[in-house]
Amino acid sequence: MGKIGIIGGSGLYAIEGIRAVKRVSLTTPFGRPSDKYITGTLGGRQVVFLPRHGLGHRISPSEINYRANLYGMKKLGVDTLISVSACGSLREELRPLDFVIPDQFVDRTNQARGMTFFEKGIVAHISFAEPVCSELAKAVYEATAKTTARVHLGGTYLNMEGPAFSTKAESRLYRSWGMDIIGMTNMAEAKLAREMEVCYCTLAAVTDYDCWYQSEEAVTLEMVIANLNKNTHNAKNIIKTLIPLLGGRKTCGCASALKDAIVTDRKLIPKQVKEDLKIIIGKYIKA
Template identity: 55%
Template sequence: MPQATIGVIGGSGLYRMEHMTEVEEVKISTPFGDPSDVITIGKVNGVSMAFLPRHGRGHRLNPTEIPVRANIWALKSLGVEYVISVSAVGSLREDYAPRDLVIPDQLFDRTKSRVNSFFEGGLVVHATFAEPFCPHLSKLLLESARELKDVTVHAGGTYVCMEGPLFSTKAESNTYRKLGMDIIGMTALPEAKLAREAELCYATVACVTDYDCWHEAEESVTVEMVVQNLAANVKNAQRILQNVAQRIPADRAQATCGCSEALATAIMTDRSAIPAEVKEKYSLLVKKYL
């Protein structure tokens, strides 16, 4: 089976990778079912990448239906060490305008109907999540975005992840602003949590499509508005992905983020108490610690 070090999860509007050569489609089954779609593996500027459309081609899955555990597991099984998420978001700040890009550094969880851990059935893991986005990978994405002179990119910000699929009420939107949130979306969680449990470096290119519904001078968010602004955002995101491919080190030991050892001190369960079948099920994630 082909391998790739870099995985890209494409959100709304990003259903395929441009300028990818030596393309091969891989269908993977996982202990958590099938991922959102087949995974496309190929080379971008000579670097192997794996691409997975988060909502499936044709946008068939709503945010709560996305098989996130299967998606992250499938990428991990292909040798992926770095995951770049491309996501559409609404802005909760005047200066984060539609068609801008944001490389967020924090998350606030407002989801309520999603499984947010791989581990169950006799294996308890409490991984550190103070920095939900890998600072090393985020820095590389920011540097790559800033090389594009015609793109406005913002460094940092808190991404509040709501359940969806409906957009916010005005009361919710204004409350998030008062709490200091910067952007709002529906897909960063549990994706970032599961990436941490899989010891993957995970970062997001957030594509601003609208002002949610708080901005009195702007129309409340609609699908039509999102689609129009996504077209421009996705083109820029594709350019960033081509650029960052050359920056990500082949040797992950050069990264100082600690993502590759996220489970080293996180397993709470006594090793002797973990059932053999559970050890086998999670061997992809924890074998080196058991």
């Protein structure tokens, strides 16, 4: 049974209750992760926690080394990954302090954020039509429903570039597209998790109505942080409720996402690339 990984977003830099805590510093072929990984046990399961922006919130969404963060999780034995993230709402019914478990993503970043492990002599085309593990999403929903938080299962997360918030024109445009929530980080994580054959799900904490909502003031950092602090307590309770629900037999296809995805002639893949990606491709390609 693999470990459960938790990536904490803005406001979530630690989870109380983890036992036998160790802080693990890793280097990866893709550079250094955002911070040290916190490993230990929670609810009878081995867990690995990483603050996405680093302790003290030092790293902006555009600067996060997503590949290093995810690679480190895989290296530490994670096969299930929950991403806790702040988001803005693009729908009136998705209110500040609600939680949303999106099942789709749209990428509106303006730069390549290192969203693939497959480059420099190796190419893979994963299926990403369903970017979230439905089994994990259901478990996260059930855990959240056991708490006092309001939760919505399903929806589309628009990944903007940041770090600035949206203009009103952008916010209205995204609403016209049918987007539900907006954030700055989760698309890269979802893609990389699928490439690593790791089950992935986002637990999005709504902090504001973005800036489309006429009766609301334009979103400010103060507003986001105030609601984020209120949501952080709930997010921790959700995680603690969720962990014991995980661990049954998986029937999803996440663990075989690469089975037919690697298209490069095996003989032409550089030796160093094979070595670097061994923990990801090792069951399909020998170094």
